[in-house]
Amino acid sequence: MKLDIYNEIVRILHEQCEIETEKINKSLDLQKDLGLDSVGLLTLATEIENHWELYLNETPEDPPQTIEDLVDLIDIRLQEKMAMES
Numbered sequence: 001m002k003l004d005i006y007n008e009i010v011r012i013l014h015e016q017c018e019i020e021t022e023k024i025n026k027s028l029d030l031q032k033d034l035g036l037d038s039v040g041l042l043t044l045a046t047e048i049e050n051h052w053e054l055y056l057n058e059t060p061e062d063p064p065q066t067i068e069d070l071v072d073l074i075d076i077r078l079q080e081k082m083a084m085e086s
Contacts, residue, residue, distance in 0.1 A: 001078070005071045012047045026068040048074060054081050 006026060013019045017040050030036050036044065045056055048070075054077045064070040 002071055002075055005074050005078075006067070008051060009044075009048070009067060009070060009074075012044060012051070016043050016047050024067065026071065027066055029066055030064070030070070044070075052078060052081075054078065 010021055010024050013024055013034070014021045017034075017036060019034055024034070028034055030041065030044070034040075049055055052074065054074075056073060056077060058064060058073060064073050
């Protein structure tokens with residue numbers, strides 16, 4: 001499941017944030033390495049929430065820093081969503 005999440009994040013970063021897919025890997029920092037500013041981060045979050053129909057609800061004190069952090073957060077939210085639906 002995490003590979004599917006990662007692949008979708010790569011697609012969103014490429015299509016919505018115009019980042020070359022060859023430059024993307026799971027350890028990259030969203031701001032420092034990929035250069036996402038507040039608008040880019042908002043775009044990414046909105047696309048993720050719309051795609052999976054969930055809210056990230058990341059903590060302001062500890063937001064996801066890397067793509068891997070984001071994959072983990074989405075995985076947690078999807079598990080929570082499935083638990084609520086069953």
